[in-house]
Amino acid sequence: MSLAKPAFPAPDHDHGRCTAEALTHAEAVCEQRSQKFTPIRRQVLQALLSSHRPLGAYEVIDELAKSMPRPAPITVYRALDFLMANGLVHRIESRNAYLACAHDHDATSAVAFLICERCGLVGEVPAAPFAQGLNQAARSSGFAPRLSVVEITGTCTHCQTHA
Amino acid sequence: MSLAKPAFPAPDHDHGRCTAEALTHAEAVCEQRSQKFTPIRRQVLQALLSSHRPLGAYEVIDELAKSMPRPAPITVYRALDFLMANGLVHRIESRNAYLACAHDHDATSAVAFLICERCGLVGEVPAAPFAQGLNQAARSSGFAPRLSVVEITGTCTHCQTHA
DNA sequence: GAGATATTATAAGTAAGCTTACGATCTATC
DNA sequence: GATAGATCGTAAGCTTACTTATAATATCTC
Ligand SMILES: [Zn+2]
Ligand SMILES: [Zn+2]
Ligand SMILES: [Zn+2]
Ligand SMILES: [Zn+2]
Numbered sequence: 001m002s003l004a005k006p007a008f009p010a011p012d013h014d015h016g017r018c019t020a021e022a023l024t025h026a027e028a029v030c031e032q033r034s035q036k037f038t039p040i041r042r043q044v045l046q047a048l049l050s051s052h053r054p055l056g057a058y059e060v061i062d063e064l065a066k067s068m069p070r071p072a073p074i075t076v077y078r079a080l081d082f083l084m085a086n087g088l089v090h091r092i093e094s095r096n097a098y099l100a101c102a103h104d105h106d107a108t109s110a111v112a113f114l115i116c117e118r119c120g121l122v123g124e125v126p127a128a129p130f131a132q133g134l135n136q137a138a139r140s141s142g143f144a145p146r147l148s149v150v151e152i153t154g155t156c157t158h159c160q161t162h163a
Numbered sequence: 164m165s166l167a168k169p170a171f172p173a174p175d176h177d178h179g180r181c182t183a184e185a186l187t188h189a190e191a192v193c194e195q196r197s198q199k200f201t202p203i204r205r206q207v208l209q210a211l212l213s214s215h216r217p218l219g220a221y222e223v224i225d226e227l228a229k230s231m232p233r234p235a236p237i238t239v240y241r242a243l244d245f246l247m248a249n250g251l252v253h254r255i256e257s258r259n260a261y262l263a264c265a266h267d268h269d270a271t272s273a274v275a276f277l278i279c280e281r282c283g284l285v286g287e288v289p290a291a292p293f294a295q296g297l298n299q300a301a302r303s304s305g306f307a308p309r310l311s312v313v314e315i316t317g318t319c320t321h322c323q324t325h326a
Numbered sequence: 327g328a329g330a331t332a333t334t335a336t337a338a339g340t341a342a343g344c345t346t347a348c349g350a351t352c353t354a355t356c
Numbered sequence: 357g358a359t360a361g362a363t364c365g366t367a368a369g370c371t372t373a374c375t376t377a378t379a380a381t382a383t384c385t386c
Contacts, residue, residue, distance in 0.1 A: 007304035036383090038333070058372060072336070077374065094256035094312050096343095096373070112297070114306045125304060130296030134275070134315065137288050141170035142320030143277045149257050151312040152297065157305030199353095201363070221342060235366070240344065259343070 008114055008123030009052040009102075011158050019049045022102050026088050035086060043068070044079035045088060045100055052121045054097035092122065094151045112150035118159035171277055171286030172215040172265075174321050182212045185265050189251050198249060206231070207242035208251060208263055215284045217260035255285065257314045275313035281322035 110127035246252035273290035
């Protein structure tokens, strides 16, 4: 509920507002970039926003099927591609799944994901604090890093206290 | 060729020796743990060792099919599970693929993977130098990290110089 | 309002990743 | 040498992930 969103979604956060803000943000981003935030793109984003869990493409389809004629895979993939290209959705590599980005971070700035093994929720933290160490480790091997995937599994605060 | 293996496999390294050492190491590990390094497990590891590229399960099957009756998926998955459980193989999450571990690192110590976009080779670097920063970033959100997936794509030394 | 461009719908298909089920064999261990 | 546990073979099937291809709309531009 605070203005600065926490890295990990609190169980008691105002998710309605959380969703609304994300949609508003998406509209703004598309406006800014002269990109069209079409109905299907909005619906896919809404499906992902329904939780802070990453959804596989077919889970998105299932989610959408609840409120519309079941979309074809290609339809969803196109929307996901669009949303990712515009920094509105992240792909969680270790899950082959997609997560709505609830933050207003720079599209180029790297993030790390915190994946709770117990409840499945996923949070984002900025990678800036440790990105340098990461890149340095790569460069010391003569490797030129371009994109880093950092996905940390563990237990979130809430699940730790409710063991 | 040096004793301390480089993080990224050099194009001119003695791969025969590299493979032989990895197999010897695997034998030793299994011996130590009273685990059986059966023929199929050895063959799967050898298939992965044939390159420093991560192979998908079906690529492993294809590789094995060259020198034996085509194994069933389950056969390969069982062997992969065994090899991973014993720290002889890593799973590259961003590729859904498996990589033979050529290093003698502690099974519990985290590693990061360097994935060359051009040649597909993958190197390992110890995550120790930046693991602390990583864990701290997670803990600052009250998150208890257990396992980190760090996969860095970019360009390896060799491919940089041979643009 | 004609033509170009972007987006979506429809249909079908490919292939990877992984599992379930069950019987056979092999290997300790008593 | 009987029993239990581990491993492997065989067969089949399921789900997810993603693509190709083509036709239909919608939107923009002149
Ligand atoms: Zn984000
Ligand atoms: Zn949790
Ligand atoms: Zn390793
Ligand atoms: Zn390379």
